[in-house]
Amino acid sequence: MQHEQSLLSVRDLVVRYPARGNSRVPLTAVRGVSLDIKAGGIYGLVGESGSGKSSLAHAIIQLAPPASGQVMFKGQNLAALNKSQINPLRRHIQLVFQDSLASLSPRRSILQTLLEPLDHFRIGAAASRADRAAGALETVGLDPELRHRYPRELSGGQRQRVALARALVAGPELIIADEPLSSLDVPVQARMVELILELREKLGIAFLFVSHDLSLVRRLADTVGVMYLGKIVECTDTATLFARPAHPYTRSLLAAVPVADPGHPKPAVLEGEPPSPLTPPSGCVFHMRCPEKLEMCRSVEPGEVAIPAHNGSPVNNQELKTAGHRVRCHLWNTTNT
Amino acid sequence: MKPPVLSVRKLSVTHRHPDRPSTVVDSVSFDLNQSEVLAVVGESGCGKTKTAEAVMRLLPRDDWNVQAESIELDGINLAALTAAAMQKVRGSKISMIFQEPLTALDPVFTAGNQICSVLCRHQGMTTKAARASSMAMLERVGFAEPDHIMQSYPHQLSGGMRQRVMIAMAMACQPRVLIADEPTTALDVTTQAQVLGQLTRLGEECGTSILLITHDLGVVAQYCDRAVVMRDGRTVEDAPVPKLFSEPQHEYTRRLLNSTIGVRSA
Amino acid sequence: MDPANRTWQRLRKDKAGFMGLVIVLAFFLIALGVWSGMLGQGWSEAGGGRWEAPGKAHWFGTNLLGQDIFQRAVYSVRTAFEIGFVVSVLSTLLGAVLGALAGWYNNTWADSTILWIKGVLDSIPFYLFVAAVAFALQGRPWAMHLAMIATFWTTTGRLVRAEVMKIKSREFILSARAIGLPDLLILFRHVLPNTLHILFIQSSIAFVAAIKTEVILSFLGLGVQDGVSWGLMLAESTQEVLAGHFNNFLAASLMLFVLLLGFNLLSDALQEAFDPQQAAL
Numbered sequence: 001m002q003h004e005q006s007l008l009s010v011r012d013l014v015v016r017y018p019a020r021g022n023s024r025v026p027l028t029a030v031r032g033v034s035l036d037i038k039a040g041g042i043y044g045l046v047g048e049s050g051s052g053k054s055s056l057a058h059a060i061i062q063l064a065p066p067a068s069g070q071v072m073f074k075g076q077n078l079a080a081l082n083k084s085q086i087n088p089l090r091r092h093i094q095l096v097f098q099d100s101l102a103s104l105s106p107r108r109s110i111l112q113t114l115l116e117p118l119d120h121f122r123i124g125a126a127a128s129r130a131d132r133a134a135g136a137l138e139t140v141g142l143d144p145e146l147r148h149r150y151p152r153e154l155s156g157g158q159r160q161r162v163a164l165a166r167a168l169v170a171g172p173e174l175i176i177a178d179e180p181l182s183s184l185d186v187p188v189q190a191r192m193v194e195l196i197l198e199l200r201e202k203l204g205i206a207f208l209f210v211s212h213d214l215s216l217v218r219r220l221a222d223t224v225g226v227m228y229l230g231k232i233v234e235c236t237d238t239a240t241l242f243a244r245p246a247h248p249y250t251r252s253l254l255a256a257v258p259v260a261d262p263g264h265p266k267p268a269v270l271e272g273e274p275p276s277p278l279t280p281p282s283g284c285v286f287h288m289r290c291p292e293k294l295e296m297c298r299s300v301e302p303g304e305v306a307i308p309a310h311n312g313s314p315v316n317n318q319e320l321k322t323a324g325h326r327v328r329c330h331l332w333n334t335t336n337t
Numbered sequence: 338m339k340p341p342v343l344s345v346r347k348l349s350v351t352h353r354h355p356d357r358p359s360t361v362v363d364s365v366s367f368d369l370n371q372s373e374v375l376a377v378v379g380e381s382g383c384g385k386t387k388t389a390e391a392v393m394r395l396l397p398r399d400d401w402n403v404q405a406e407s408i409e410l411d412g413i414n415l416a417a418l419t420a421a422a423m424q425k426v427r428g429s430k431i432s433m434i435f436q437e438p439l440t441a442l443d444p445v446f447t448a449g450n451q452i453c454s455v456l457c458r459h460q461g462m463t464t465k466a467a468r469a470s471s472m473a474m475l476e477r478v479g480f481a482e483p484d485h486i487m488q489s490y491p492h493q494l495s496g497g498m499r500q501r502v503m504i505a506m507a508m509a510c511q512p513r514v515l516i517a518d519e520p521t522t523a524l525d526v527t528t529q530a531q532v533l534g535q536l537t538r539l540g541e542e543c544g545t546s547i548l549l550i551t552h553d554l555g556v557v558a559q560y561c562d563r564a565v566v567m568r569d570g571r572t573v574e575d576a577p578v579p580k581l582f583s584e585p586q587h588e589y590t591r592r593l594l595n596s597t598i599g600v601r602s603a
Numbered sequence: 604m605d606p607a608n609r610t611w612q613r614l615r616k617d618k619a620g621f622m623g624l625v626i627v628l629a630f631f632l633i634a635l636g637v638w639s640g641m642l643g644q645g646w647s648e649a650g651g652g653r654w655e656a657p658g659k660a661h662w663f664g665t666n667l668l669g670q671d672i673f674q675r676a677v678y679s680v681r682t683a684f685e686i687g688f689v690v691s692v693l694s695t696l697l698g699a700v701l702g703a704l705a706g707w708y709n710n711t712w713a714d715s716t717i718l719w720i721k722g723v724l725d726s727i728p729f730y731l732f733v734a735a736v737a738f739a740l741q742g743r744p745w746a747m748h749l750a751m752i753a754t755f756w757t758t759t760g761r762l763v764r765a766e767v768m769k770i771k772s773r774e775f776i777l778s779a780r781a782i783g784l785p786d787l788l789i790l791f792r793h794v795l796p797n798t799l800h801i802l803f804i805q806s807s808i809a810f811v812a813a814i815k816t817e818v819i820l821s822f823l824g825l826g827v828q829d830g831v832s833w834g835l836m837l838a839e840s841t842q843e844v845l846a847g848h849f850n851n852f853l854a855a856s857l858m859l860f861v862l863l864l865g866f867n868l869l870s871d872a873l874q875e876a877f878d879p880q881q882a883a884l
Contacts, residue, residue: 048525049496063781087783095781103774107796117782156381166778185380186552190596212525215597256530258555260597262579266559267530274495274528 006036006072007206008060008093008174013069013079015052015059027277029055031230031285032069037174037223040200042207044221044238046214046253050277051227053210057176060208061093062086073174091121094167098179100159104151110137110162111147117170136165141195157188161195168199176208181216193219214257218242226250229275229285236307236325246307246327248292284330294330302330341368342546343392343431343514346406350384350391350570353400361387363570369514374537374547376557376578378593379567385550388567389516393433394423411513429459432507436519438499442491448475448502449487455509474505477542478535497528501535508539515540516548521556533560554597558582566590620872626865633677634684643677646670646831654848664850666836667843675831676854682832683814683862686748690813694752695806698759699795705760706767707790714764721757729754730819737825747820747827751813759805766798800874807870811863818859833859 015030029052037043047053058064060071062078071078073093078086094117097103104113114133118124124132134144140161151159160180167175177196181189193216199205211217217224218238225235226249234247245251255268272289275281281288287297307325350362362384369375377385390396391403394415408415410431415423427433435441443451452474453467462470468487475483478501491499500520507515517536521529537560540547549561557564557578564581566574566589574587585591636642649669650661657664663672705717724732733750740746770776771794779789814833820826821834836855844852 048527058777061781063777090781090783095778097774097778099774103778105775105779105793108793116779116784120782120784170782186554186593187380187596214526252527256527258530258533258553258559260554260558260582260594262558262582264559266534269530269534270527273498274525276495 005038007039007041008035008037008208009070009072010035010056010060011070011072013056013059013071014067015055015064016067017055017065025278028067028280029064029230029277030059031280033227033230033232035225035232035235037206037208039173040204040206041223042196042200042209042221044217044224045208045210045227046212046217046224047210047227048212048253048274050229050274052230052277053227054178056227057095057178057208057210060176061090061095063095088121091117091123091170092172093174093176094170094172096160096163096167096175096177096180098182100156100163100183101151103163104159104166106151109148109150110154113151113162114147114166114169117166121170123170132169133165136169137162139168139199140165156184157192160184160192164195164199168203168205172205174206174208176210178210179212180209182211182213189216196220214253226253229277229280231285231328232326233286233328234326240325246325246332247286247329248290248331249286252289252291284328292331297330300330302328302333304328305332307332339371340412341370342411343369343548344407344409345388345392346408348388348391348403348405348408350387350396351402351404353402361570362391365567365570365572367565367572367575369546369548370563372541372544372546373563374540374549374561376561376564377548377550377567378552378554378557378564380552380593382569383567384570385567386518389433389518389548389550393427393431393516394418395433425459428455428507428512429510430512431514431516432510432512433516433518434500434503434507434520436522438496438503438523439491441503442499444491446490447487448489448491448494452487452502452506452509455506459510470509471505474509475502477539478502478505478508479531495528496524497532500524500528500532504532504536504539508543508545511543512545514548515545516550518550519552520549522552529556554594566593617872617875619868620875623865623868623870623872626861627869630680630862630865631684634681637678637681643674643681645674646678648674654843654846654850657850663854666839666851672836672850672854675836676833676858678831679833679836679855680858680862682827682830683817683859686751686813686817686832687810689748690751690755691806691809693748694755694809695759695802697752698756698805699763699798699802701756702760702763703767703790703795703798706764707771707786707794709764709768709771717760717764721760724754724757730816733816734820734823734825737820741825747817747825750820751816755809755812759802759809762801762805763798766801767794770794770797804870804874807866807873811866811870814859814863 011034012032013030013034014028014032017027017029019026033056035043045053045056055064059066060078066079069079073089076089078089111130111133114136115129118129118132123129134147137144137147142158142161142165146154146158151162154162163180181192184192196207197220200207209217209220221238223235224238224241225232226247227233228249234241234245234250241250242254245254252268252270256270258267270289275285275288283299284290284297284302287293290297304326305328307327346366348362348365349360352359352361365384365388367375377388379385387396392408392415396403403416405416410426415426418426442448449468449471452471453464456462456467456470457464472483472487475486480486480501486494486498486502494502520536521532524532533556536547549556551557561578563577565572566587568589574581574585574590576586581590582594585594633642647670650671652665653667653669655661655665661671661673663676666672666675701717705714708714732754736750736753737746740749776789776793779793817826817832818834818837821832822838826832826834833855836851840852840855
C-alpha cells in the first residue's frame with residue numbers, strides 16, 4: 001500500500017467546528033487522522049458515536065470544515081481548494097447516507113433526483129441523460145419503471161439502492177458511504193453487501209464504508225480503521241484486525257458484539273461512559289475506560305506504532321504511515337523500545 | 338410448574354383504514370414465564386411492536402381493532418379492564434421501554450422528575466421518599482453519579498444514559514413484566530452490552546419477566562431464555578433459545594439464522 | 604401518487620373544509636362575473652329613492668343616495684378578492700424569499716438585518732402602521748395594498764425562516780451540497796418547495812386579514828377610493844343605522860361574514876391536508 005498508488009490519501013486531517021450555543025469551546029471532531037484508499041479498495045471506518053467518523057467522511061469533500069491536514073486526490077489537496085476549485089472534482093467522489101428517506105428530496109421524483117447530478121456535471125448529451133438514469137437503476141438491481149415514483153412510496157431497501165444509483169450515475173471513482181445499511185433489515189443488508197461487492201468488481205469503484213457495525217465491515221472491507229474520539233487507534237487489513245486485534249478498544253469492541261450462538265460467553269461490558277468530544281481526556285483518549293492501561297497513558301498521548309507482520313521484520317519510521325498494521329497504544333510502544 | 342406471568346391467546350390487531358383495512362397481527366399466542374427473558378424476533382413489519390402495544394393497550398381505538406381470546410397478566414384479563422383500571426396497571430405491573438429514548442422521555446422534565454412521577458402516581462409516595470427511591474434506582478442501573486443524573490434533562494444525556502433512565506423509570510415499581518421494544522437498536526455496540534447487561538440483571542433481581550423485542554439474533558442468543566419468531570403478523574416458531582439455534586424447525590427461522598453475518602469465527 | 608394529488612384526496616374527505624372550498628369558489632365566480640362586466644355594474648347609479656325597502660327593482664333596497672345595495676354588495680366581492688389576492692400573494696412571496704434567505708444564511712449579517720427589520724415592523728401597532736403608510740401614500744392607487752404587504756410579510760417570513768433552518772440540516776440538502784450545487788439553487792429547488800404547506804396557509808390567512816383590514820381602513824377614509832367595498836358600505840351604514848335603516852349594514856356584514864367563514868374553514872382543512880408529517884397510509 002504505497003502512497004503513490006493510493007486513490008485517496010488523507011494525512012493528519014483535523015476537523016473543528018466553531019463553538020456553538022452554550023459551549024465556549026470549539027468541537028474538535030477529528031484530531032489528526034491519516035488513511036489511504038487504493039483504487040477499487042474498500043476501507044471500513046469503524047467507530048461509535050462521538051468517534052468523529054462521520055465528520056471525517058464529510059470533511060474529505062469539504063462538507064465539514066477541515067482545519068488542517070491534507071486530502072490528496074488525483075494529485076490535488078482537496079482540503080486546500082476553494083469552492084469553485086473543488087466543485088468539478090465532486091463528480092469523482094460521491095456520498096451515500098444512512099437515512100435514505102431523509103437523503104432523497106421528498107418532493108422530487110426518483111428520475112428528477114437521478115438527473116440532478118447528470119445535469120449539474122453536464123454528463124453526456126442532454127437527451128441521453130434519462131437513459132443513463134434508467135441504466136443506473138438497473139445497475140443497482142431496480143426496475144427502471146420506479147423512476148417516476150416518489151421516495152415515500154419505496155421501501156427502505158429500494159430507497160437505499162436509489163441513493164446508490166444517484167451516487168453511481170456521475171461515474172465516480174470513490175463512494176463514501178456513511179452508515180448506509182444501518183437502518184435496513186438483516187436480510188436486506190446481506191443483499192446490499194452483495195451489491196456493493198459487485199459494484200466494486202464490475203466498475204472498479206473504491207468505497208470508504210463508515211459503520212459502527214463490525215459484522216458488515218468484516219464482510220465488505222479490505223482494510224479497517226478503528227476510530228475513537230477523533231483518532232484512528234488501529235488500522236490494518238480485515239483478516240488481521242478480527243483475528244489479532246491489537247488495541248484494547250478494538251478488543252473491547254469485538255468482545256461486546258453479541259454472537260448468534262447461545263453457548264458463547266456473554267458480551268463483555270466496557271466500563272465507563274463514552275466521552276464527549278467537547279471534553280477530551282488527557283493523554284491517551286481511551287485511557288479512562290481501558291482495561292489494560294499503564295501509568296503513562298493518563299498523561300502522555302501515544303504516537304502511532306507499526307506492528308510487525310506475523311513473520312516480518314520491524315518497520316522503520318519512514319514506512320510508518322503506510323505500514324500494514326498500525327496502532328496508537330503505549331502497550332505496543334514499550335515493547336518496541 | 339408455575340403458571341405463566343403473561344399469557345396471550347389468539348391476539349389479532351387490524352388497522353382500520355377506510356379503504357384498505359389490514360391485519361397486522363394475526364392470531365398470535367405465547368406465554369411469558371416467571372423470571373424469564375422471552376425474545377420476540379422478526380424483521381421490520383412483522384408485527385412484533387404492534388403485539389406489544391396491543392398487550393399494553395396503547396393502540397388508539399379509532400385506528401386499531403384489537404381482538405384476543407385472552408391477555409392475562411397474573412390471572413387478570415387485561416383486555417377486559419376499563420381504561421382507568423388499565424392506567425393503574427401500566428407502569429406498576431407492566432411497563433414498556435422504547436427504541437428511541439429521546440422521544441420517549443419528556444424533554445422539558447429532568448430525569449429525576451420523571452422517575453419520581455412514576456413512583457408518586459403508582460405507589461403514592463411523598464416527593465421525598467420518591468427522590469430517595471429514584472436515586473437508588475439510578476444506582477442500580479449503573480450510574481456512578483445518580484444525583485447528577487437526577488438533575489439532568491434528556492438532551493444533556495447520551496443515548497445509552499437515556500435508555501438506562503428509561504429502564505429505571507420502567508422498573509421503579511418492580512413490575513411483573515417489562516416489555517423492551519428494540520431498546521438497544523439505536524445504541525453503539527459497547528453501550529448495548531452495558532444496557533442489556535443491566536436490564537437482564539435488574540430483571541433477575543426484581544423478579545421481573547422481560548419481553549425483549551429485537552431483530553438481532555445475537556441479542557437473542559446471548560440474553561434470552563426463549564424466543565418467539567414472527568413473520569407477517571404470525572408466530573412461526575416458539576422454542577427455548579438453545580434449541581432454536583441448534584435445531585430450527587421452520588424454514589424462515591433457518592433463513593434468518595443463515596443471513597446473520599458473524600463477527601467472530603466459530 | 605405525487606404530493607399534490609395526495610393533498611387533494613385528503614382535502615376531499617374533510618366535509619367542513621370542502622364546504623369552505625365551495626363557498627370560496629362561489630364568491631370567486633361572482634368576482635369573475637363582476638370583472639367581466641356581467642354583474643354588479645350598477646353599483647354607483649343613484650337609480651332609486653332614498654332608503655327604499657327591498658323589492659323587485661332593488662333586491663336589497665337602496666342606501667342614502669338611492670344606490671342599489673345589492674349591486675354594491677356584489678361589486679364589493681370583486682374589490683375583496685382583488686385586495687385579498689394582491690396582498691396575500693405578494694406578502695407571502697416577500698415573506699418566503701426574505702424568510703428563506705434569513706434562514707439559509709442564519710447567523711450572518713443577512714439574517715440579522717432581516718430579523719431586525721422584522722422586529723421593527725412588528726413592534727409598531729399594526730393598524731396604526733397600515734393607516735400611516737396609507738395616509739402617506741394617499742392618492743396613489745396602490746397605497747392601501749402596499750401598506751398591507753409591507754406589514755403582512757413578517758409572519759410568513761418568520762415561519763419560513765424557522766422551517767428553512769430545520770430543513771437546512773437534513774440529509775437531502777447535504778446530498779445536494781455534496782454534488783456541488785450552488786446555495787441559491789438548493790434554496791429554491793430543494794428547500795422552498797418543502798415549505799409550501801406554510802406558504803399556502805399563510806396566504807389564506809393573509810387573504811382574510813387583508814379583507815378585514817380594508818374594512819378598518821375604509822372606516823378611516825383611507826381605504827378604497829374608486830369603487831365600493833364592504834368596508835365602505837359599513838362605514839356608510841353607521842349613519843343609516845341610527846336612522847333605523849339596516850339593509851346596508853346587513854348586506855355588507857353578512858356577505859363579509861360568509862366569505863371569511865368559508866376561508867377559515869378552507870384554511871383549517873388545508874393545514875391538515877398539507878401537513879407533511881402525515882404519512883399516506
